[in-house]
Amino acid sequence: MEKTVFEPDFLICPAGGLISGRKDFTMAKYTSSQLQKSINATIEELASLIDEAQFSQEIEVYLETVAKFHHYSIHNQLLIKDTFPKASHVAGFCTWRDQFNRTVKKGERGIPILAPIRVKDQSPDEDEEPTYKVFFKVVYVFDISQTEGDEIPALDVWKSPEYKPELQKILINYAESLGLTVDYQEIGAAQGALTSENKILLNLTAGTKTLVHEIAHHLAEHFESKKPHEQRELEAEATAYAVCRHFGFEDLKSPNYLYLTGLTTDDLKASLTTISTLAQQIINQIEERIS
Numbered sequence: 001m002e003k004t005v006f007e008p009d010f011l012i013c014p015a016g017g018l019i020s021g022r023k024d025f026t027m028a029k030y031t032s033s034q035l036q037k038s039i040n041a042t043i044e045e046l047a048s049l050i051d052e053a054q055f056s057q058e059i060e061v062y063l064e065t066v067a068k069f070h071h072y073s074i075h076n077q078l079l080i081k082d083t084f085p086k087a088s089h090v091a092g093f094c095t096w097r098d099q100f101n102r103t104v105k106k107g108e109r110g111i112p113i114l115a116p117i118r119v120k121d122q123s124p125d126e127d128e129e130p131t132y133k134v135f136f137k138v139v140y141v142f143d144i145s146q147t148e149g150d151e152i153p154a155l156d157v158w159k160s161p162e163y164k165p166e167l168q169k170i171l172i173n174y175a176e177s178l179g180l181t182v183d184y185q186e187i188g189a190a191q192g193a194l195t196s197e198n199k200i201l202l203n204l205t206a207g208t209k210t211l212v213h214e215i216a217h218h219l220a221e222h223f224e225s226k227k228p229h230e231q232r233e234l235e236a237e238a239t240a241y242a243v244c245r246h247f248g249f250e251d252l253k254s255p256n257y258l259y260l261t262g263l264t265t266d267d268l269k270a271s272l273t274t275i276s277t278l279a280q281q282i283i284n285q286i287e288e289r290i291s
């Protein structure tokens with residue numbers, strides 16, 4: 001697999017463009033107890049924002065939109081990826097028309113998937129519970145890019161729009177020193193992924209926060225960990241939040257992400273020590289590389 005490329009991230013950077021040079025960082029020297037205090041305050045801030053996310057209109061619109069999309073089986077997701085690798089949001093012809101007020105563009109070819117059909121077995125005895133046979137038939141769905149009409153609300157509301165190229169470079173350098181490789185590639189709906197072969201995969205639209213999130217998964221040894229999935233996400237995401245806030249990122253969408261993952265402020269507080277330790281470790285490593 002190819003090694004890290006920075007350019008795609010910069011080219012599609014929606015916010016602010018390139019910031020060069022070290023003035024990207026206004027560094028204050030912290031003692032370790034000051035740093036810990038500041039991280040804890042950031043986690044407190046995150047906790048209160050998770051509560052707010054619960055009531056935010058942005059989340060409401062997001063959930064409403066998600067509910068309109070059918071969730072396809074893994075098998076069908078693979079079929080969709082096979083026929084239309086760039087598919088992001090797919091739905092049937094009528095769903096696009098009736099739920100989203102969008103029509104399929106002329107000449108677009110449907111993406112075939114398999115739909116189960118339940119057929120009642122002939123049962124001679126009326127009293128017996130009916131049994132069913134399941135058959136599959138091919139039906140067609142369409143990706144959003146094959147349709148036109150009303151805008152649909154952005155689904156990736158939690159994505160960090162901020163980019164700091166210098167920080168990104170330092171983080172990649174740090175990741176590599178940990179034995180990780182970082183690759184950019186189209187990976188569907190997720191922003192990032194960590195593989196068991198110590199590879200961090202970043203979606204082309206992923207920001208710095210996602211990179212920190214994946215490094216945190218690695219440092220916390222989440223691959224070997226028996227912790228529930230939600231807790232692993234919590235530790236990685238809250239760490240990424242604390243690190244990015246420390247380096248001046250604003251308007252991060254972590255509260256929405258954590259809320260949608262089903263996490264509460266109590267879960268966050270219960271993991272405070274782990275998060276704080278991970279965040280300090282990453283911040284210290286970054287600062288060493290800046291100075």
Ligand SMILES: [Zn+2]
Nearest residue numbers: 213217233236
């Ligand atoms: Zn994760």
